[in-house]
Amino acid sequence: xxxxxxxxxxxxxxxxxxxxxxxxxxxxxxxxxxxxxxxxxxxxxxxxxxxxxxxxxxxxxxxxxxxxxxxxxxxxxxxxxxxxxxxxxxxxxxxxxxxxxxxxxxxxxxxxxxxxxxxxxxxxxxxxxxxxxxxxxxxxxxxxxxxxxxxxxxxxxxxxxxxxxxxxxxxxxxxxxxxxxxxxxxxxxxxxxxxxxxxxxxxxxxxxxxxxxxxxxxxxxxxxxxxxxxxxxxxxxxxxxxxxxxxxxxxxxxxxxxxxxxxxxxxxxxxxxxxxxxxxxxxxxxxxxxxxxxxxxxxxxx
Amino acid sequence: xxxxxxxxxxxxxxxxxxxxxxxxxxxxxxxxxxxxxxxxxxxxxxxxxxxxxxxxxxxxxxxxxxxxxxxxxxxxxxxxxxxxxxxxxxxxxxxxxxxxxxxxxxxxxxxxxxxxxxxxxxxxxxxxxxxxxxxxxxxxxxxxxxxxxxxxxxxxxxxxxxxxxxxxxxxxxxxxxxxxxxxxxxxxxxxxxxxxxxxxxxxxxxxxxxxxxx
Numbered sequence: 301x302x303x304x305x306x307x308x309x310x311x312x313x314x315x316x317x318x319x320x321x322x323x324x325x326x327x328x329x330x331x332x333x334x335x336x337x338x339x340x341x342x343x344x345x346x347x348x349x350x351x352x353x354x355x356x357x358x359x360x361x362x363x364x365x366x367x368x369x370x371x372x373x374x375x376x377x378x379x380x381x382x383x384x385x386x387x388x389x390x391x392x393x394x395x396x397x398x399x400x401x402x403x404x405x406x407x408x409x410x411x412x413x414x415x416x417x418x419x420x421x422x423x424x425x426x427x428x429x430x431x432x433x434x435x436x437x438x439x440x441x442x443x444x445x446x447x448x449x450x451x452x453x454x455x456x457x458x459x460x461x462x463x464x465x466x467x468x469x470x471x472x473x474x475x476x477x478x479x480x481x482x483x484x485x486x487x488x489x490x491x492x493x494x495x496x497x498x499x500x501x502x503x504x505x506x507x508x509x510x511x512x513x514x515x516x517x518x519x520x521x522x523x524x525x526x527x528x529x530x531x532x533x534x535x536x537x538x539x540x541x542x543x544x545x546x547x548x549x550x551x552x553x554x555x556x557x558x559x560x561x562x563x564x565x566x567x568x569x570x571x572x573x574x575x576x577x578x579x580x581x582x583x584x585x586x587x588x589x590x591x592x593x594x595x596x597x598x599x600x601x602x
Numbered sequence: 603x604x605x606x607x608x609x610x611x612x613x614x615x616x617x618x619x620x621x622x623x624x625x626x627x628x629x630x631x632x633x634x635x636x637x638x639x640x641x642x643x644x645x646x647x648x649x650x651x652x653x654x655x656x657x658x659x660x661x662x663x664x665x666x667x668x669x670x671x672x673x674x675x676x677x678x679x680x681x682x683x684x685x686x687x688x689x690x691x692x693x694x695x696x697x698x699x700x701x702x703x704x705x706x707x708x709x710x711x712x713x714x715x716x717x718x719x720x721x722x723x724x725x726x727x728x729x730x731x732x733x734x735x736x737x738x739x740x741x742x743x744x745x746x747x748x749x750x751x752x753x754x755x756x757x758x759x760x761x762x763x764x765x766x767x768x769x770x771x772x773x774x775x776x777x778x779x780x781x782x783x784x785x786x787x788x789x790x791x792x793x794x795x796x797x798x799x800x801x802x803x804x805x806x807x808x809x810x811x812x813x814x815x816x
Contacts, residue, residue, distance in 0.1 A: 472608040472724075583694075590701060594615065597708050598608075598724060 305548050306388035309555050313379055313535070316556060317527040318342040320534065320563040321497075327567025342527065346520050354516030360416050367413030368514065368521035374406030375528040381458065382532040386544045386551060391459045396444045399458065399536075400437060403488065406525065407433055414510035421502040425509025428578070432487060432494060432506065435585035439484040442592035443477045447540060449599045450474060462539045476595035478541060482565075483588035485533045489526070491566055493584065496575040504575070534562030607647050611728040614640050614762075615704070618735040621755065622696040625685040627747055631674050634751050637758055638666025648725075648765060654773050661777060662761075665784045670754065673791035678747060680798040691742035700735065707731040716767060725766030733759030744805050746797055750790045757783050 322339040329336025356364070381399050384390050411429060414422040448456055450473055451464025465474060487494040490507035499505055502512070511522050538558025545551050576584060617633050617640070624630055642663035645655045691699070707730035716726060736756025740749050757779075764776070 470608060471605040472612045475609070476612065586697075590619065590697075593701065594612070594704065597704060597727075598612075601708055601712070601724065601727065 301548065302384075302387055303389055305551055306384040306390075308552055309383045309388075310380060312552065312556060313383060313528070313531050313559070316559070317531040318346060318524065320530045320559060321527060323560060323563040324491075324567040324570060325498075327564065328571045331568075331571035342523075346524055349515075349520035349523070350517050352516040354514075354518055357417060357513060359418055360513075363409075364413045364416045364513075365518070367409045368518040368525075370409035371406040372521045372525040372528075374402045374409075375525040375532070378402040378406075379528050379532045382536045382539075383555070385458050385462050385536065385539050386555075387459070387546070391457050393456050396448075396456065396458050396461070399532075400440055400444075403529070404433070404437065406529075410510055410522070413514075417513045419513060421505070421509050422512055424503075425506055425512075428506045429510060432581055432585065435582055435589070436484050436487040439480055439585055439588045439592060440488070442589055442596065443481040443484065446473070446477050446592050446596045446599060447481075449596065450477065458536070463544045465540055470598065473595040473598045476591045476598075478537075480588040480592040480595070481537060481540070483584065485537060485562070486566065486569070487581075487585060488533060489530050489566075492570045493573045493576045494581050499575075530563070531559045534559040537562055607644065608724050610640050610644055610647065611724050611762075614758075615728055615731060618732055618755065619697065619700050621739065621751070622700045622735060623693050625687070625689075625693060627678055627683070627685060627745075630748060630751050631671050631678070634674075634754055635667050635671045637755065638668075638670060639663060641666060641758055641761060644762065644765060658773070658776055661780050665780050666754075666758075669784060670787050673787055674747065674750065674794075677791045677794040677798065680795055683745075686743060686745040686748055689743045689745075689748070691738075696738070696742060699738065703734040703738065704731050707734060723766050725762055729759045729762035729766060731759070732756075732762060735759070744807055746790075746794045746806050749806065750787065750794065753790070754783070754787065 319339060319342070322337070322342045325341075326336045326339060378399055381390060381395055381402075407429060411426040414426040414429075444458075444461065447461045447465050448454075450470070451461050486492070490497055495506040495508075496504065497508060499508065502509055505512075507526075511519060514522055535555055535558050538554070538561065542554060542558070545554060614637060617637050621630055621633050624633070642659045645662075646659050689696075704727075707727045711726040711730055714726070733756050736752045736754070736759055739752030739755060741752075743749055743752065761779070
């Protein structure tokens with residue numbers, strides 16, 4: 301039964317993940333008074349990209365071709381860790397470290413590919429990504445580690461975090477951790493206020509600048525990997541906040557609804573904020589790190 | 603109830619951090635007002651609801667969230683300055699030091715032997731941190747207005763400590779302290795007003811220039 305529920309969750313995530321960017325875009329369009337693209341537009345884009353040929357620069361090495369499958373593989377693995385988080389076959393001590401490690405591995409290959417193109421824009425994007433990711437990882441580590449502490453568990457599994465936090469953690473500390481984690485979620489997915497996924501100006505891009513030279517199926521892989529990452533982190537956020545359920549259908553509904561509601565929240569944030577100036581981004585991330593540190597102090601104190 | 607008090611104290615700590623990081627006078631005054639409101643709410647949740655706590659809460663709000671910002675806004679209006687540009691210690695460094703103070707206040711309050719009911723409360727470290735923030739603002743800022751705010755924040759920290767550790771502090775003492783603060787801020791507000799008027803700036807490092815043998 302557990303395996304079945306896990307597989308259902310996983311397959312649903314694979315199928316529905318491209319809906320999330322669609323939801324975000326739709327909300328932004330609606331708030332801005334436009335109708336917006338259909339919700340299924342991302343599927344069509346992916347389909348179109350998969351059937352296109354691709355253009356490769358003369359100067360790129362095989363590393364460039366390696367990046368899209370590597371990023372997609374990292375995202376798939378991350379998703380497989382997060383899916384069964386409320387009770388599935390995969391859970392082991394320190395799996396939250398592996399989750400962060402997978403994100404870093406994907407980012408590493410993407411940055412290598414970006415540098416490989418020897419385009420100045422892509423190099424700039426890679427350098428920014430590295431700088432901000434270093435800070436985002438601090439926030440993720442502190443908030444996930446703090447959550448484990450709050451859940452009163454020392455097995456260091458994501459499952460303990462999701463099962464324990466809603467019951468044991470003090471509300472004040474939990475609220476702080478959730479705020480910090482959400483800031484890291486926005487930064488990790490390249491969302492406003494850290495990065496603007498819809499910008500057309502290369503000078504202000506971070507994630508988009510790194511995939512400028514990818515085309516065709518490669519680009520489709522990267523886009524899809526982005527959708528999966530959004531789903532994985534979104535579903536994780538909600539399963540940390542909400543209590544664990546045992547009912548099969550309820551669990552499926554919560555997992556899908558959780559991912560959709562984080563997309564909803566992201567859309568609202570994206571339509572109400574502007575992207576921060578680059579020098580302000582570290583301040584935001586360090587502020588989030590400060591929040592989780594404060595939560596840690598609170599928890600240790602108790 | 604306990605969680606609610608914790609959240610109020612947490613907001614207080616966050617407002618301390620914001621105070622350390624902001625350069626705009628208006629924002630600082632707003633933050634100080636918010637602290638006044640939080641301090642007014644605290645006794646209502648921390649102690650049982652008696653006429654004494656209600657009067658104390660109302661008095662705190664009246665002095666710290668109404669009278670106080672008014673005086674400072676009045677003093678600020680006279681000067682054209684909107685923000686403090688060059689404090690003695692920069693804003694980013696102030697924030698980092700704030701985190702250090704926070705750690706120190708937690709450590710320090712864990713070493714104190716406090717009465718049992720105050721021992722595990724978040725109020726004691728929060729009060730130490732608030733007091734430390736106030737002291738730090740006092741010495742690290744150049745503009746008189748921010749120094750006054752530092753004094754105010756320091757007093758807030760002491761107030762919370764009293765609230766947490768001495769639940770049966772005589773009513774008269776608390777009201778007396780409140781009155782003292784009001785008078786002190788009143789005096790400082792007028793001093794600030796006159797400094798603005800005579801020097802065109804409230805940068806206290808300029809005050810040495812009043813010496814005649816320059």
